[in-house]
Amino acid sequence: MNSKKLIYLDNHATTPMDPLVLKAMEPYFLNEFGNAASKDHAYGQVAHQAVENARAEIARCIGAEPDEIVFTSGATESDNLSIKGLAQMYAEKGKHIISSVIEHHAVLDSLKSLEKEGFEITLLPVDQFGQISIDLLKKIIRPETILISIMTANNEIGTVQPIAQIGEVARENGIFFHTDAAQAAGKIPLDVNEMKIDLMSLSAHKFYGPKGMGALYVRSHSPRVRLQSQIEGGGHESGWRSGSLNVPGIVGMAKAFSLCVEKMDQESEQVRVLRDQLQDAIQNELDEVYLNGHPKERLPGCLNLSFGYIESEALIKSLGQKLAVSSGAACSSANFEPSYVLPAIGVGPDLAHCAIRFGLGRFTTESDILSAIEIVVSTVKHLRSESPLYDLALKGGAGVL
Ligand SMILES: *Cc1c(COP(=O)(O)O)cnc(C)c1O
Numbered sequence: 334m335n336s337k338k339l340i341y342l343d344n345h346a347t348t349p350m351d352p353l354v355l356k357a358m359e360p361y362f363l364n365e366f367g368n369a370a371s372k373d374h375a376y377g378q379v380a381h382q383a384v385e386n387a388r389a390e391i392a393r394c395i396g397a398e399p400d401e402i403v404f405t406s407g408a409t410e411s412d413n414l415s416i417k418g419l420a421q422m423y424a425e426k427g428k429h430i431i432s433s434v435i436e437h438h439a440v441l442d443s444l445k446s447l448e449k450e451g452f453e454i455t456l457l458p459v460d461q462f463g464q465i466s467i468d469l470l471k472k473i474i475r476p477e478t479i480l481i482s483i484m485t486a487n488n489e490i491g492t493v494q495p496i497a498q499i500g501e502v503a504r505e506n507g508i509f510f511h512t513d514a515a516q517a518a519g520k521i522p523l524d525v526n527e528m529k530i531d532l533m534s535l536s537a538h539k540f541y542g543p544k545g546m547g548a549l550y551v552r553s554h555s556p557r558v559r560l561q562s563q564i565e566g567g568g569h570e571s572g573w574r575s576g577s578l579n580v581p582g583i584v585g586m587a588k589a590f591s592l593c594v595e596k597m598d599q600e601s602e603q604v605r606v607l608r609d610q611l612q613d614a615i616q617n618e619l620d621e622v623y624l625n626g627h628p629k630e631r632l633p634g635c636l637n638l639s640f641g642y643i644e645s646e647a648l649i650k651s652l653g654q655k656l657a658v659s660s661g662a663a664c665s666s667a668n669f670e671p672s673y674v675l676p677a678i679g680v681g682p683d684l685a686h687c688a689i690r691f692g693l694g695r696f697t698t699e700s701d702i703l704s705a706i707e708i709v710v711s712t713v714k715h716l717r718s719e720s721p722l723y724d725l726a727l728k729g730g731a732g733v734l
Pocket of ligand 1: 488
């Protein structure tokens with residue numbers, strides 16, 4: 334193993350493309366460059382056929398029909414299209430929307446802009462593990478509620494929501510249900526019918542596909558969902574999303590998604606074993622380390638830990654030379670924006686500021702994990718040896734910061 338290698342443990346931010354995905358995309362950059370809308374000649378027909386095959390493949394991965402898949406530039410656009418598009422279409426039916434406090438910015442900011450247009454938004458709190466309460470959800474539903482938008486799995490702590498139960502409640506009450514599945518897709522089984530999902534946002538680069546490529550599942554019957562398009566133009570994608578289709582991206586997304594679904598059982602087990610090995614070793618060798626997120630209902634590759642008595646910026650900086658990880662809090666993010674997810678699960682400011690999110694994936698090896706353990710343990714020990722607070726706590730038995 335090359336000890337100088339920067340170990341990539343940030344698979345929730347993005348994943349590397351699978352080489353098989355690149356291979357599937359390649360012909361559509363070069364020889365088969367046609368515009369999928371130019372069906373008068375073979376170039377266009379070949380591109381069109383590739384797009385339709387991909388649409389069917391992606392639909393199959395979530396138990397949907399091909400005509401229920403709309404291609405977008407990513408989950409951010411899918412979230413905007415589904416939330417704003419649905420709200421604008423059904424505003425006369427009601428102007429109340431339910432979501433949660435730990436949604437991705439793409440959802441929260443779409444909701445904020447709807448608030449300015451007169452919609453009322455209720456954000457559900459989450460428990461200490463990051464899950465919403467079904468009882469509370471039932472209580473806050475109003476006659477004018479038109480949409481429930483709850484993410485399938487959270488990007489910071491990996492907690493998976495009780496999606497089928499939420500879908501049940503939504504369907505019983507005649508409310509549309511959108512879920513941002515950017516982190517969950519390809520990692521855990523998803524079926525839009527079993528889970529009674531009406532809209533689902535997907536992002537290719539979170540499951541070993543290309544960046545800038547996404548899709549939105551839109552239910553076509555029982556109930557049929559209609560959306561106000563957000564990007565107007567040539568009327569592509571049944572008028573829901575204009576713009577010439579990203580043919581290589583679409584082909585790559587389908588290849589990436591079907592690879593994930595094909596390998597899911599084996600891969601999630603492999604990733605989970607390495608993740609648990611990382612967690613167990615760190616918690617065995619260090620004290621004052623706390624798990625953020627659900628102990629069981631969590632994405633297999635996600636491990637978010639808070640390290641007590643550590644200067645957060647110092648930790649992420651020292652790790653950054655050897656480990657590509659992300660911080661749940663202010664420590665490393667470019668704009669120093671604190672996490673809103675950790676406070677939402679009851680993590681105090683000090684522990685929220687020393688959280689690290691480890692994101693394991695398909696290409697994470699056991700030797701990566703063994704190195705990561707060594708790096709994390711030695712870095713934390715070193716930083717704590719210089720921390721007067723940790724020293725005090727050892728002597729005086731003072732509580733966690
Ligand atoms: C990454 C992510 C997004 C944004 O996806 P893009 O395709 O990068 O726009 C949205 N929601 C969640 C939960 C994510 O993890």
